[in-house]
Amino acid sequence: xxxxxxxxxxxxxxxxxxxxxxxxxxxxxxxxxxxxxxxxxxxxxxxxxxxxxxxxxxxxxxxxxxxxxxxxxxxxxxxxxxxxxxxxxxxxxxxxxxxxxxxxxxxxxxxxxxxxxxxxxxxxxxxxxxxxxxxxxxxxxxxxxxxxxxxxxxxxxxxxxxxxxxxxxxxxxxxxxxxxxxxxxxxxxxxxxxxxxx
Amino acid sequence: xxxxxxxxxxxxxxxxxxxxxxxxxxxxxxxxxxxxxxxxxxxxxxxxxxxxxxxxxxxxxxxxxxxxxxxxxxxxxxxxxxxxxxxxxxxxxxxxxxxxxxxxxxxxxxxxxxxxxxxxxxxxxxxxxxxxxxxxxxxxxxxxxxxxxxxxxxxxxxxxxxxxxxxxxxxxxxxxxxxxxxxxxxxxxxxxxxxxxxxxxxxxxxxxxxxxxxxxxxxxxxxxxxxxxxxxxxxxxxxxxxxxxxxxxxxxxxxxxxxxxxxxxxxxxxxxxxxxxxxxxxxxxxxxxxxxxxxxxxxxxxxxxxxxxxxxxxxxxxxxxxxxxxxxxxxxxxxxxxxxxxxxxxxxxxxxxxxxxxxxxxxxxxxxxxxxxxxxxxxxxxxxxxxxxxxxxxxxxxxxxxxxxxxxxxxxxxxxxxxxxxxxxxxxxxxxxxxxxxxxxxxxxxxxxxxxxxxxxxxxxxxxxxxxxxxxxxxxxxxxxxxxxxxxxxxxxxxxxxxxxxxxxxxxxxxxxxxxxxxxxxxxxxxxxxxxxxxxxxxxxxxxxxxxxxxxxxxxxxxxxxxxxxxxxxxxxxxxxxxxxxxxxxxxxxxxxxxxxxxxxxxxxxxxxxxxxxxxxxxxxxxxxxxxxxxxxxxxxxxxxxxxxxx
Numbered sequence: 028x029x030x031x032x033x034x035x036x037x038x039x040x041x042x043x044x045x046x047x048x049x050x051x052x053x054x055x056x057x058x059x060x061x062x063x064x065x066x067x068x069x070x071x072x073x074x075x076x077x078x079x080x081x082x083x084x085x086x087x088x089x090x091x092x093x094x095x096x097x098x099x100x101x102x103x104x105x106x107x108x109x110x111x112x113x114x115x116x117x118x119x120x121x122x123x124x125x126x127x128x129x130x131x132x133x134x135x136x137x138x139x140x141x142x143x144x145x146x147x148x149x150x151x152x153x154x155x156x157x158x159x160x161x162x163x164x165x166x167x168x169x170x171x172x173x174x175x176x177x178x179x180x181x182x183x184x185x186x187x188x189x190x191x192x193x194x195x196x197x198x199x200x201x202x203x204x205x206x207x208x209x210x211x212x213x214x215x216x217x218x219x220x221x222x223x224x225x
Numbered sequence: 226x227x228x229x230x231x232x233x234x235x236x237x238x239x240x241x242x243x244x245x246x247x248x249x250x251x252x253x254x255x256x257x258x259x260x261x262x263x264x265x266x267x268x269x270x271x272x273x274x275x276x277x278x279x280x281x282x283x284x285x286x287x288x289x290x291x292x293x294x295x296x297x298x299x300x301x302x303x304x305x306x307x308x309x310x311x312x313x314x315x316x317x318x319x320x321x322x323x324x325x326x327x328x329x330x331x332x333x334x335x336x337x338x339x340x341x342x343x344x345x346x347x348x349x350x351x352x353x354x355x356x357x358x359x360x361x362x363x364x365x366x367x368x369x370x371x372x373x374x375x376x377x378x379x380x381x382x383x384x385x386x387x388x389x390x391x392x393x394x395x396x397x398x399x400x401x402x403x404x405x406x407x408x409x410x411x412x413x414x415x416x417x418x419x420x421x422x423x424x425x426x427x428x429x430x431x432x433x434x435x436x437x438x439x440x441x442x443x444x445x446x447x448x449x450x451x452x453x454x455x456x457x458x459x460x461x462x463x464x465x466x467x468x469x470x471x472x473x474x475x476x477x478x479x480x481x482x483x484x485x486x487x488x489x490x491x492x493x494x495x496x497x498x499x500x501x502x503x504x505x506x507x508x509x510x511x512x513x514x515x516x517x518x519x520x521x522x523x524x525x526x527x528x529x530x531x532x533x534x535x536x537x538x539x540x541x542x543x544x545x546x547x548x549x550x551x552x553x554x555x556x557x558x559x560x561x562x563x564x565x566x567x568x569x570x571x572x573x574x575x576x577x578x579x580x581x582x583x584x585x586x587x588x589x590x591x592x593x594x595x596x597x598x599x600x601x602x603x604x605x606x607x608x609x610x611x612x613x614x615x616x617x618x619x620x621x622x623x624x625x626x627x628x629x630x631x632x633x634x635x636x637x638x639x640x641x642x643x644x645x646x647x648x649x650x651x652x653x654x655x656x657x658x659x660x661x662x663x664x665x666x667x668x669x670x671x672x673x674x675x676x677x678x679x680x681x682x683x684x685x686x687x688x689x690x691x692x693x694x695x696x697x698x699x700x701x702x703x704x705x706x707x708x709x710x711x712x713x714x715x716x717x718x719x720x721x722x723x724x725x726x727x728x729x730x731x732x733x734x735x736x737x738x739x740x741x742x743x744x745x746x747x748x749x750x751x752x753x754x755x756x757x758x759x760x761x762x763x764x765x766x767x768x769x770x771x772x773x774x775x776x777x778x779x780x781x782x783x784x785x786x787x788x789x790x791x792x793x794x795x796x797x798x799x800x801x802x803x804x805x806x807x808x809x810x811x812x813x814x815x816x817x818x819x820x821x822x823x824x825x826x827x828x829x830x831x832x833x834x835x836x837x838x839x840x841x842x843x844x845x846x847x848x849x850x851x852x853x854x855x856x857x858x859x860x861x862x863x864x865x866x867x868x869x870x871x872x
Contacts, residue, residue, distance in 0.1 A: 045358045049431040052461055056423060060465035063502075067473070067484070067495065074490030076483065151482055155490035158482035162473065176841075180848045197848075
């Protein structure tokens with residue numbers, strides 16, 4: 028394996044560079060996935076049938092908490108990658124762990140939110156609007172859940188194997204994924220919650 | 226016994242029972258044969274666990290041929306049913322199932338693996354790479370496609386086939402009108418295969434963007450590689466739409482959501498829109514690689530460089546962009562209003578412009594060329610006029626006002642078959658004949674090959690031209706029979722004869738494979754067609770590492786330069802080569818996906834959960850696995866090269 032020391036560790040081998048480009052292309056596909064969900068949501072947002080409307084079920088407090096937690100986690104994973112580039116393994120692992128804990132907090136609030144919706148009569152079967160809402164949020168939530176386990180595995184590997192071109196590459200790609208989920212959430216916050224509450 | 230009732234066929238017939246017996250017997254024969262000849266180890270080591278792009282390509286092609294025959298049998302049954310008025314050969318339900326599976330199998334499980342098979346085999350060789358960017362992912366792509374296809378194919382003997390058309394429009398595809406599990410199969414089998422295709426898209430985009438031989442700039446890539454790059458970009462942007470769409474359809478059918486229902490705000494037109502937002506680009510996913518193959522074949526056998534290289538590239542780029550802007554033309558009659566229809570009419574007709582550019586470029590490549598008529602060239606020559614018939618009728622269908630006459634008639638069916646058969650199928654057969662020597666080390670018989678090409682071309686015209694006329698006279702598609710008073714009888718009988726001719730053509734193709742395997746000379750050079758690009762610059766059979774020394778490129782026809790202009794392709798010494806290891810995980814994980822899909826179709830929740838855990842376990846295993854591949858030593862390369870040069 029040829030290692031190019033003039034580049035950051037995560038870019039240092041040919042294989043690593045391929046993986047990073049491949050992952051960017053994957054994120055392109057993910058953008059299309061969420062764009063389709065949003066297109067569906069905009070189409071069905073006012074088709075509430077006999078069920079509640081968005082304005083009736085959306086609560087600002089949990090949504091703000093979720094937003095704060097996820098945005099903060101995007102910041103901490105950025106710090107984690109920064110620490111990785113400085114070669115500070117301990118700081119990196121700490122920031123990654125904080126990121127995942129924030130992610131778990133986000134998931135907790137989101138699950139609480141879902142339970143509240145169902146109690147208020149907005150289950151996934153209620154109307155086209157609730158089906159689409161919960162599917163869009165659920166897809167994002169499922170991504171965060173998968174990300175949680177993925178991140179956990181990476182923490183375990185970095186702990187055991189140290190910062191190698193391979194583990195650095197995995198960590199960097201994971202950070203791209205995590206930032207992406209944050210971007211999607213900003214769209215959810217703006218175009219589902221804020222728009223829905225107005 | 227209640228548990229087992231769900232697996233019964235809702236509309237059983239003697240033909241289905243016969244198929245069940247045939248499937249069981251074939252499976253037993255395969256297992257017995259493998260055991261008797263002690264081939265299990267060989268199968269596992271050399272094929273099931275392989276990550277070699279060439280072997281994966283060949284497996285794609287074999288699966289595609291298998292599916293071609295499955296879809297072909299469906300086609301023959303349909304044409305037989307329609308050959309005479311008031312025919313009682315099939316009942317309405319059975320006919321519905323057959324046209325649905327025919328469409329799905331031919332598009333998704335025949336044409337798609339065919340083009341992806343060629344991409345796998347040809348692209349890395351054509352760009353001078355040792356494999357694709359992510360060989361393990363490539364194996365997963367193949368096995369997901371394969372398991373998806375198998376899951377879809379068992380539907381007709383376990384639980385019932387889908388019957389809502391390959392477009393599966395809601396509310397027809399909803400639980401109310403499609404009670405059997407058939408449409409569940411549609412939603413889930415295509416989902417599994419679709420995930421595989423999406424990964425192929427990512428894999429090949431990365432491969433083509435990053436792994437080209439030194440000197441091969443983007444504008445020096447061979448045309449098939451260009452078409453593959455653009456196709457894979459379309460895959461990456463179109464397939465996620467399908468993923469979401471199928472997930473929504475699955476949830477409507479199994480979890481009672483309200484996306485496409487007719488009450489509680491559901492919107493059935495959302496399905497139609499999303500389906501074609503994916504479905505129209507899908508058409509170009511099929512046709513662009515076919516255009517790529519024609520470009521290679523035509524310039525090889527006109528003994529000229531491709532005319533208008535840049536305009537070929539740009540026309541494909543424009544086609545790929547326009548392909549996302551035309552989806553509404555599939556349902557002009559479904560109530561968008563005049564403005565939307567006009568806009569989509571214009572974008573649709575605009576696609577004829579870049580496509581026309583390509584046709585003229587091929588014609589101008591032939592102009593003053595020293596044309597050699599070989600089987601691949603014959604298919605390409607037949608393609609141009611026949612495809613033009615399909616293309617021109619496409620422009621007719623694209624005019625929204627006129628479309629009210631053509632919509633959902635046999636005219637439409639004739640149009641898309643005249644596009645897909647000469648466009649895609651001829652290209653696949655041309656490509657198969659063209660690349661056969663590179664894959665298997667001997668050539669297919671030219672005499673039988675040319676005869677096959679003529680039979681297939683003439684039969685295509687005989688089978689589909691009559692449909693233009695019955696369609697204009699008002700014969701609706703997907704109707705299982707018609708009365709004698711309509712007068713459609715004789716023309717449909719002609720179509721049936723054409724269908725039999727097509728079947729004969731494909732049987733002849735198989736015979737050619739058999740005949741050539743037995744009698745063809747094994748003593749062929751690495752470049753039997755006197756071709757122009759890098760895939761012909763390496764040995765036949767291609768060594769696992771493709772090229773012992775990385776080739777140097779200075780134009781879009783490196784091999785031609787090497788042969789005619791003294792360009793030096795292979796400079797430098799042998800160096801140790803790093804190659805990926807084989808792995809059984811892709812096959813195992815995809816098998817679990819099969820169980821997952823099957824459990825989902827029949828709402829067997831406990832196996833579904835177990836399979837889901839199994840899939841994630843495979844992914845976890847991959848995350849922790851340490852696999853740095855292996856190295857082929859210089860000595861080993863020297864020995865291999867020596868042996869291949871001597872052969």
